Amino acid sequence: MTTPTADPAAPGTTAAGTAPVATDPAGSAPADSAPAFGTVEPEAIAALQQALAAEHAAIWAYGFIGAFDKDQLDISRVSTYTQQHIISRDGTIDIVTGAGAVPVRTEVAYSLPIDVTDDLTTSRALSIIIEGDCTNVWRFVIGCTDNAFLRDFAVSALSDSAVRQTAWKLVDPAITPNPVVAFPGAPAS
Amino acid sequence: MGLGSPNSWNDVGVQSPASSRVGRRTFLTGLGGAALVAVTGCTNPFSSAPTTRTVVSQAPPPVDPLMSLLATTRLHVERINAGLVNIAADPAGVVVLTLVQADRAAHLAALEAEVARTTSTPADSAATSAAAQPGQTVSISDDPAEIIATVLGDCVTAQTQFRDGVQSTSRYRAALFGSISACLATHRLVLQPS
Numbered sequence: 054m055t056t057p058t059a060d061p062a063a064p065g066t067t068a069a070g071t072a073p074v075a076t077d078p079a080g081s082a083p084a085d086s087a088p089a090f091g092t093v094e095p096e097a098i099a100a101l102q103q104a105l106a107a108e109h110a111a112i113w114a115y116g117f118i119g120a121f122d123k124d125q126l127d128i129s130r131v132s133t134y135t136q137q138h139i140i141s142r143d144g145t146i147d148i149v150t151g152a153g154a155v156p157v158r159t160e161v162a163y164s165l166p167i168d169v170t171d172d173l174t175t176s177r178a179l180s181i182i183i184e185g186d187c188t189n190v191w192r193f194v195i196g197c198t199d200n201a202f203l204r205d206f207a208v209s210a211l212s213d214s215a216v217r218q219t220a221w222k223l224v225d226p227a228i229t230p231n232p233v234v235a236f237p238g239a240p241a242s
Numbered sequence: 243m244g245l246g247s248p249n250s251w252n253d254v255g256v257q258s259p260a261s262s263r264v265g266r267r268t269f270l271t272g273l274g275g276a277a278l279v280a281v282t283g284c285t286n287p288f289s290s291a292p293t294t295r296t297v298v299s300q301a302p303p304p305v306d307p308l309m310s311l312l313a314t315t316r317l318h319v320e321r322i323n324a325g326l327v328n329i330a331a332d333p334a335g336v337v338v339l340t341l342v343q344a345d346r347a348a349h350l351a352a353l354e355a356e357v358a359r360t361t362s363t364p365a366d367s368a369a370t371s372a373a374a375q376p377g378q379t380v381s382i383s384d385d386p387a388e389i390i391a392t393v394l395g396d397c398v399t400a401q402t403q404f405r406d407g408v409q410s411t412s413r414y415r416a417a418l419f420g421s422i423s424a425c426l427a428t429h430r431l432v433l434q435p436s
Contacts, residue, residue, distance in 0.1 A: 188424065192420060192421050192424075195416050196413045196414060196416060197413065198413070199413065201409045204408050204409060204416055204420070208423055208424070211423075211424045212424040212427040215424040215425065215428050216427050216428055216431055218428075219428040219431050219432065223432070231341060232341070233341055233342070233425065233432055235348040235425055236418075236421040236422065237421055237428070238417075238420075238421050238424065
């Protein structure tokens, strides 16, 4: 979905259409790191950095979406979902930091995958894309770790994003007729 | 050989070393120690009774939840199919149940494919013992509201089972189970009464 427009050399920046990947060498934790919640594998830390970057982007995008809600029809939903992403972001930062890595930072701004015009339909469509991106990265985290705590955390984040995505689809069925996805976060979904 | 020579007999009595004699004090000390060992329950080296030994057994390996989840999913699909027949008079209910049925059928197909990929046992024969047989009827209410409530309850149950299954399986299956669990969470949103 959203892609960073900041300096590509900065930590957490990525190619278009993909979730940011930590490029800072300091972002990789030593293999023998053993935080309080157990050992986190290096590949899991890389996946967590992608998830963190997606959460940063989602928080930024919801702020952008709120600016288009002139009649404040979605203000409560946007506010609630933003807070949920903030909680997920902060939890992810704690895990990444506890594993000995440096969490990726948010970007100054992001390019949008669709043109958001001055109506609610496009902003709601952007919300659906945002949540879909979050389901992708969190499903990837589950498949990158054997850590039970991390799997549980990722399943919660995946489920939350999938539910938010479905809620947006139910708000405006004209965007996507089918409000549910069989395998949220799967590449084909 | 004279009396003063080194090889002559010595008639003087040889004194035994004091340490080789078991004195009364030593004897009583040993007796007291043996009594103390017996009282405190330590192993008696003279006893012929069998010794009780504590053996710490290893916990059994975690059970792969795949077959259980497959059986649950198959049962729920059968129940949704039966519900679709009984809810035909309610168009809105048909729409919702059709969406859920499509996803649950996709879950069932994915789980069967996973069983077939990792074992030599066909999924059909492996899980039917604990679930409804294909073609077997599953009873469900005729009331649309009760049908939706039943399917919603199945979603809650399945979501919990898939979420629990994430913890004790391989990475690929964990991602699959987690994704299905997330899908079931969205089903709860769709099925809940508005």
